[in-house]
Amino acid sequence: MAFDPGPPPQIRFAVHLDDARIEAFHRDGFTHVERITTDEELAWLEPLYDALFADRRGAWRGGYFDLARPYESEGPDLVPQVLMPDLRFPQLRQTTLVRNAIAIGAQLLGVPESELRTWSHMISKPPRVGGALPWHQDEAYWDTGFRYRALGCWTPLDPATRESGCMHFIPGSHREAIRPHRHIGDDPRIHGLVADDVDERRAVAVPLAPGGATFHHCRTLHHTPPNTSDRVRRAWANEVQRDPAPLAEGEDADRPWVRAGREAWNRRRLPGG
Ligand code: NI
Numbered sequence: 001m002a003f004d005p006g007p008p009p010q011i012r013f014a015v016h017l018d019d020a021r022i023e024a025f026h027r028d029g030f031t032h033v034e035r036i037t038t039d040e041e042l043a044w045l046e047p048l049y050d051a052l053f054a055d056r057r058g059a060w061r062g063g064y065f066d067l068a069r070p071y072e073s074e075g076p077d078l079v080p081q082v083l084m085p086d087l088r089f090p091q092l093r094q095t096t097l098v099r100n101a102i103a104i105g106a107q108l109l110g111v112p113e114s115e116l117r118t119w120s121h122m123i124s125k126p127p128r129v130g131g132a133l134p135w136h137q138d139e140a141y142w143d144t145g146f147r148y149r150a151l152g153c154w155t156p157l158d159p160a161t162r163e164s165g166c167m168h169f170i171p172g173s174h175r176e177a178i179r180p181h182r183h184i185g186d187d188p189r190i191h192g193l194v195a196d197d198v199d200e201r202r203a204v205a206v207p208l209a210p211g212g213a214t215f216h217h218c219r220t221l222h223h224t225p226p227n228t229s230d231r232v233r234r235a236w237a238n239e240v241q242r243d244p245a246p247l248a249e250g251e252d253a254d255r256p257w258v259r260a261g262r263e264a265w266n267r268r269r270l271p272g273g
Contacts, residue, residue: 037096140179154237157210
């Protein structure tokens with residue numbers, strides 16, 4: 001029988017940021033909260049999360065792949081990702097976590113909650129072999145024809161430490177332009193992007209307990225190191241954004257890695273196909 005997690009627990013838990021954390025976000029390009037959801041919701045979320053990663057199934061055909069190796073390649077998953085898990089489990093949109101992410105997004109972006117939407121992905125790092133996700137700006141992944149008002153809300157389901165792959169940020173990098181990126185291994189069939197020449201001495205690590213959350217601007221440079229711990233490091237990332245505004249003709253940036261990545265994505269062979 002298909003796994004049915006039912007609706008998320010209905011326990012009221014509202015989080016808002018104080019002025020110090022809002023200021024930190026504007027100054028540094030990131031901030032965090034110790035808690036964005038309840039233990040009850042985490043307990044509900046875990047089997048749902050594991051069902052999405054079981055048998056590399058994901059939420060839709062082609063929506064599960066490893067970020068650090070070519071789409072078609074065989075081999076163990078080191079940085080597996082599930083895209084848009086809510087296409088299989090729409091009740092994810094009714095979670096306390098998403099409600100709080102939108103409320104905090106409204107505070108940080110200065111946009112009314114009613115104008116904000118979310119989409120999400122999940123990245124799991126297996127114990128001991130889970131790979132790094134290199135330095136990048138999220139906007140570097142996106143369609144170059146739009147202007148974005150967006151932030152990433154990242155929640156671990158397991159302890160996120162320096163050893164297990166917690167978030168690292170470069171303070172102030174959100175005020176910079178999009179840096180040149182390239183695909184890992186210079187191979188556009190690998191989804192993950194890398195920004196070179198990042199001064200890692202400036203990096204700030206943000207360890208978090210399960211159910212905490214970091215928030216980062218869509219241009220903040222960030223990465224997660226490999227998981228060298230003995231336990232899986234599961235995380236759910238929600239992008240909170242206003243509908244992107246189309247740029248006028250000739251206004252869009254030239255990002256060759258986006259073009260090459262899209263061509264490789266369209267050519268990829270789907271599992272079982
Ligand atoms: Ni990112």
